[in-house]
Amino acid sequence: MSTAITLQSVTKQFTAGSAPALRGINLDILSGARTAILGPSGSGKSTILRMIAGLEDPSDGQILLNGRDVTGVLPERRGIGMVFQRPLLFPHLSVLDNIAFPLRAAGLSRRAAREAAHPSLDLVQLPGFEQRSVSSLSGGQQQRVAIARTLAAKPTILLLDEPFSALDPALRDDMHALLTRLRTELPPTVVIVTHDRDEAAAVADHIAVIEHGTLLQHDTVERIYHRPTSLAVARLMGGRNEIAGTVQRARHHSDLGSIPVDASTPDGPGTLVVRPEAVRIIASPHETRPGEPTHTATVQGVTRTGIRRSLVMSSGSALVTADLPAGVEAPVGATVTFGFAPDAPSVVPS
Ligand code: ADP
Numbered sequence: 001m002s003t004a005i006t007l008q009s010v011t012k013q014f015t016a017g018s019a020p021a022l023r024g025i026n027l028d029i030l031s032g033a034r035t036a037i038l039g040p041s042g043s044g045k046s047t048i049l050r051m052i053a054g055l056e057d058p059s060d061g062q063i064l065l066n067g068r069d070v071t072g073v074l075p076e077r078r079g080i081g082m083v084f085q086r087p088l089l090f091p092h093l094s095v096l097d098n099i100a101f102p103l104r105a106a107g108l109s110r111r112a113a114r115e116a117a118h119p120s121l122d123l124v125q126l127p128g129f130e131q132r133s134v135s136s137l138s139g140g141q142q143q144r145v146a147i148a149r150t151l152a153a154k155p156t157i158l159l160l161d162e163p164f165s166a167l168d169p170a171l172r173d174d175m176h177a178l179l180t181r182l183r184t185e186l187p188p189t190v191v192i193v194t195h196d197r198d199e200a201a202a203v204a205d206h207i208a209v210i211e212h213g214t215l216l217q218h219d220t221v222e223r224i225y226h227r228p229t230s231l232a233v234a235r236l237m238g239g240r241n242e243i244a245g246t247v248q249r250a251r252h253h254s255d256l257g258s259i260p261v262d263a264s265t266p267d268g269p270g271t272l273v274v275r276p277e278a279v280r281i282i283a284s285p286h287e288t289r290p291g292e293p294t295h296t297a298t299v300q301g302v303t304r305t306g307i308r309r310s311l312v313m314s315s316g317s318a319l320v321t322a323d324l325p326a327g328v329e330a331p332v333g334a335t336v337t338f339g340f341a342p343d344a345p346s347v348v349p350s
């Protein structure tokens with residue numbers, strides 16, 4: 001597969017003397033991939049997107065689109081469509097004319113632009129909205145119009161900068177479903193910036209995790225969740241369990257005992273990380289699986305987030321958090337037996 005977007009040692013410093021917003025970013029985004037750039041607020045996500053779009057220039061390093069260095073290439077010549085958190089529509093124009101606007105600006109006649117705008121309105125599932133004024137639309141509908149406007153210009157790369165973070169959760173889910181349904185109609189390469197890991201997992205197949213202007217890991221969604229390469233990524237992805245210990249011949253030794261880990265794990269000090277949903281509470285002996293190592297711990301407490309309950313338990317100095325299945329009670333002080341889902345634990349440098 002070819003590479004749609006390449007960042008080569010890209011650094012961005014907005015003001016001389018201050019800390020750079022981005023440091024030495026190397027990132028290859030494959031053509032056809034859906035990539036989420038995920039990181040906390042201020043980590044440099046928007047700056048990456050704006051440099052790809054040509055709205056900012058790198059202070060150092062190169063950006064390549066389809067293998068071509070685009071230094072000095074104007075934003076409108078990059079074949080990129082960009083959607084922002086706010087829809088930025090023209091309030092005095094109809095929905096259709098908002099979508100047709102970039103086509104008009106590109107030189108199409110009013111009639112040709114309107115005709116070309118229709119299919120994008122169908123794509124975002126707003127047929128019949130042509131003549132509506134944009135101010136009569138809900139936030140979610142306005143964002144659909146903004147997406148339709150971007151798609152009408154037929155970009156080869158679609159960049160979305162926190163496009164749904166101003167929407168309420170139900171609408172956000174609708175927009176995720178829309179993006180998923182549109183997979184074949186959208187430009188082949190899609191990059192979405194988000195600070196929400198659930199959103200990243202819902203719409204992307206690859207995640208680039210950034211923090212403090214540094215790219216920590218770029219991998220499939222699956223690997224980012226289950227094979228973080230650093231404690232920072234494990235934490236950003238909501239992995240709550242960090243058990244200090246030592247690796248020796250593909251086994252991690254700690255207060256929890258000896259736990260098999262990937263054969264490639266180097267010997268030496270390492271922190272075992274495992275997601276709470278991969279910790280299996282064994283409520284009665286017949287729930288154990290043949291060959292499954294089990295551990296025991298003492299219940300420290302149960303916390304609740306929405307409908308989910310988290311069980312915190314201790315074994316020596318190791319604290320383990322697990323999702324507590326419905327119907328299982330775990331009073332403080334009780335002894336609990338648990339196991340890990342196969343291949344779930346992995347080790348990151350301490
Ligand atoms: P994110 O999108 O991850 O929230 P940004 O890319 O917007 O982060 O910003 C990264 C850092 O760069 C922040 O510290 C921000 O204050 C700084 N920054 C962004 N844009 C500018 C600008 N135009 N001038 C000066 N500093 C900026």
Ligand code: MG
Pocket residue numbers: 045046047162
């Ligand atoms: Mg941003």
